[in-house]
Amino acid sequence: MLEEIVKRSAQMPSQSKVLIFGGGFTGQHIAKVLRSLGAEVLCSRRALAKEGADFVFDSTKQTLLSEKIFHNVTHIISCIPPSKNGEDPVLSSCSKIIKMIPLKWVGYLSTTGVYGDYKGDWVTENSLTKPQQKRSIRRLSCEKEWEALQIPLQILRLPGIYGPGRSALEVIQAKKNYMVHKPNQVFSRIHVDDIAGAIIHLIHLFSKGVNPKVINLADNLPAGNIEVMSYASKLLNLPLPPIESFENASKKMSPMALSFWQENRRVSNKVLCKLLGYELLHSDYKIGLEDCLKSIPLNNYD
Ligand SMILES: NC(=O)c1ccc[n+]([C@@H]2O[C@H](COP(=O)([O-])OP(=O)(O)OC[C@H]3O[C@@H](n4cnc5c(N)ncnc54)[C@H](OP(=O)(O)O)[C@@H]3O)[C@@H](O)[C@H]2O)c1
Numbered sequence: 001m002l003e004e005i006v007k008r009s010a011q012m013p014s015q016s017k018v019l020i021f022g023g024g025f026t027g028q029h030i031a032k033v034l035r036s037l038g039a040e041v042l043c044s045r046r047a048l049a050k051e052g053a054d055f056v057f058d059s060t061k062q063t064l065l066s067e068k069i070f071h072n073v074t075h076i077i078s079c080i081p082p083s084k085n086g087e088d089p090v091l092s093s094c095s096k097i098i099k100m101i102p103l104k105w106v107g108y109l110s111t112t113g114v115y116g117d118y119k120g121d122w123v124t125e126n127s128l129t130k131p132q133q134k135r136s137i138r139r140l141s142c143e144k145e146w147e148a149l150q151i152p153l154q155i156l157r158l159p160g161i162y163g164p165g166r167s168a169l170e171v172i173q174a175k176k177n178y179m180v181h182k183p184n185q186v187f188s189r190i191h192v193d194d195i196a197g198a199i200i201h202l203i204h205l206f207s208k209g210v211n212p213k214v215i216n217l218a219d220n221l222p223a224g225n226i227e228v229m230s231y232a233s234k235l236l237n238l239p240l241p242p243i244e245s246f247e248n249a250s251k252k253m254s255p256m257a258l259s260f261w262q263e264n265r266r267v268s269n270k271v272l273c274k275l276l277g278y279e280l281l282h283s284d285y286k287i288g289l290e291d292c293l294k295s296i297p298l299n300n301y302d
Pocket of ligand 1: 059
């Protein structure tokens with residue numbers, strides 16, 4: 001689908017140089033799209049040997065980044081989660097230089113975890129942030145750190161990210177012992193193509209003065225775990241593992257896994273799709289999973 005985003009997006013402004021902090025799953029995907037649209041892109045990883053690493057950045061090591069990296073940078077995208085102490089890894093090392101350079105746009109990838117639990121109700125960008133999990137409290141504090149810099153910033157709040165190589169299809173292929181069902185629990189999600197597509201859309205709008213501070217990036221259809229897993233198993237023609245109630249399953253879950261089931265909200269994308277006019281490539285998990293299926297070789301379904 002990369003070709004589709006490239007086909008329908010305007011080229012990046014000439015002389016664009018984008019620094020992506022955190023070239024993991026999403027960072028790499030955004031980098032590919034931006035490069036195809038004419039931008040120079042440099043991606044960080046914590047080791048040069050990792051795929052797609054253009055420079056090394058590891059906030060836990062005290063190595064200073066060369067100023068050369070920041071030379072002529074026009075856009076920055078941070079895809080790095082908060083550190084354990086709640087500080088933003090990028091800003092703890094680079095805030096001074098980031099403040100000094102004449103940036104056109106900065107995107108900070110945050111999470112919809114900052115909204116906390118809404119018991120299945122919809123959350124919009126205007127909903128109160130009431131994070132419960134420690135990692136979401138840290139995330140909100142990183143959002144505030146970025147805002148305090150007073151740079152041309154947009155905060156992009158993301159629900160579960162999926163895409164080729166990281167989706168419900170791989171979960172079904174892993175043949176887990178059971179699938180968890182919690183009645184009325186839904187999760188919102190976003191395909192990685194739409195993160196990249198939305199970023200290009202936002203960069204162009206921002207340059208025309210359309211610049212909301214916070215934007216949710218989510219698809220149209222929050223859905224329950226079993227609903228999504230059933231569709232993935234149907235696409236792969238593999239059986240759905242036995243379904244276990246949340247009540248039973250929760251007794252054997254790690255605290256991290258448990259924390260994902262303790263919040264229930266539907267993430268509204270009205271600002272992105274209605275107000276800002278972004279057209280989703282993968283409007284729901286079915287269309288998104290059908291796209292992910294294309295990256296799985298036909299003889300590799302079981
Ligand atoms: N995955 C989800 O469902 C989800 C949902 C909502 C929000 N988010 C957030 O969205 C962003 C992108 O997500 P993703 O799934 O693409 O993440 P990812 O694949 O795990 O990539 C995270 C990137 O951060 C880098 N990183 C982590 N700690 C670092 C540190 N201390 N110093 C320097 N670099 C560090 C990693 O370096 P290496 O490349 O060396 O590993 C990696 O490039 C993250 O902030 C994530 O928390 C994710």
